[in-house]
Amino acid sequence: MSKLCAWIVFVVALLAVPPLLHAETADWPQRPIRFVIPFGPGAGADIGARLIQDRLQARWGKPVVIENRPGGDSMIAIQAVLSANDDHTFLWGPSGSFIVHPYQYKRLPYDPADLVPVARFSSTILGVGVPASMKVATLADFVKRARAEPGKFNSAAVPGITELAFDYFAHNAKITMTKVPYKDIVQAVNDLAEDRLQIYSASYAILRPHREAGRIVVVAQMGRERAPSLPDIPTGIEAGYPELEMDGNVGLFGSKALPAELRERIGADVVKVSDDKDIDDTLNATAQTPSRGGAKEFAASIERQRAQIATIAKALGIQPTR
DSSP: OOHHHHHHHHHHHHHHSOOHHHHHHHHOOSSOEEEEESSOTTSHHHHHHHHHHHHHHHHHSSOEEEEEOOOGGGHHHHHHHHHHOSSSEEEEEEGGGTTTGGGTOSSOSSOGGGSEEEEEEEEEOEEEEEEGGGTOOSHHHHHHHHHHSTTTSEEEEOTTHHHHHHHHHHHHHTOOOEEOOOSSGGGHHHHHHTTSSSEEEEEHHHHHHHHHTTSEEEEEEOSSSOOTTOTTSOBTTTTTOGGGOOOEEEEEEEOTTSOHHHHHHHHHHHHHHHOOHHHHHHHHHTTEEEEEEOHHHHHHHHHHHHHHHHHHHHHHTOOOOO
16 A cells, blocks of 8 residues: 555544544533532522523533532632532632632642633622711722821721732731731621721622611722722722722633633633623622623633732732641
8 A cells, every 4th residue: 555545544534533522522511510619508609600500501401500618718619629520510609719829828738720710700899898987988088097097997808819909908008907807707897887897898799788778988899990880989990099909700610621622612601691681680789790701711810810919919928827
């Protein structure tokens, strides 16, 4: 057989056998898909996942099971996903639940790089509140008072990216406050409303009831742009304190067992089923902002967030202590 004939036979044989990757992608899913959430039912991330659960089930033809695994600083949920190490088990939640871990823990039971971005879904609105009784109208007003009375004011912030951004703001604004620890940081808003706490940074969902009751004033939101549902609250950037800019990315993550082609397909499916006014309205009503993107867009936003956190950690001299 000539070399040319042998080459033709080889090419024909190769084309006759579809690549395994394409076959696996086309056949996916083969069983129920699990979305593991690092929070309990009713949390913002949980609400978001349930908004598209039925739509994804209809699109994929298999059940989408939502599994709430709170606790352990999100590591219980993360390890559940990574230990499964397959293309049917995913983490649904905020990127901030794990990208700060290397700055908090000397040794981690997992590698953050093993969590692969699949789809961006929303952004949790983060904000900064002060007691209405302080008669503070703007963030600049608060900073002026805090500088005039160093160490007098009490502060608190939700651990993770929110606290890091808040500490960076205080550092650059050159204000000194007493940080109050909480076993349940959500309860800090009650102390804020009673002026036992003078400033508090948390998700807007936590702040909203007391703001609507007139007990607190939200002086800034922490997104790059004003949330459509909160056009009257300036961003930290607009208030003159860009250190308070932090995106509350929420979306879908897989393990490295997920092939790149399948990751793109799943990401596109999540974006497709999420494009709905009713979903947008529900997100806005629960202090979240629609922020959709496929795997590449989500990965880019997370890398930007990682760079922000690295800058903050360097400026504050943060070292892992746990």
